[in-house]
Amino acid sequence: MQNTRLTNLFDTIAGRLGQWFLNPWRRLSLLLINFFFGFFLGTAISTIAGQRGTLDIVMASILVLLTEVTSRIFYSRRFLAKPSLLVESLNVLKVGFTYSMFVESFKLGS
Numbered sequence: 001m002q003n004t005r006l007t008n009l010f011d012t013i014a015g016r017l018g019q020w021f022l023n024p025w026r027r028l029s030l031l032l033i034n035f036f037f038g039f040f041l042g043t044a045i046s047t048i049a050g051q052r053g054t055l056d057i058v059m060a061s062i063l064v065l066l067t068e069v070t071s072r073i074f075y076s077r078r079f080l081a082k083p084s085l086l087v088e089s090l091n092v093l094k095v096g097f098t099y100s101m102f103v104e105s106f107k108l109g110s
Helices: 005-020 024-052 056-074 077-081 085-109
Strands: none
Touching: 024 056, 024 085, 056 085
């Protein structure tokens, strides 16, 4: 990629954000926000898919595929050697989503 002012600006912003998230409390708060967003996303998707009732199988297969791909990326040997904030955030989002699915199934069971 060419070295333009726009790419320099994006590189500077990304570097500063990376330094900002090195603080453990900021990193934890970002991961907690991702967990709650995953929980919200799981509740919203299951409600919408249940309301329409037409794409249940398709939505379920897409969501299972996304969670499996996320697990494959997160638990690979290459990631375990050097953790990335983006992949870790994606994994926490997946955990919140999965937890939401369990809560929804308990709601339906009672």
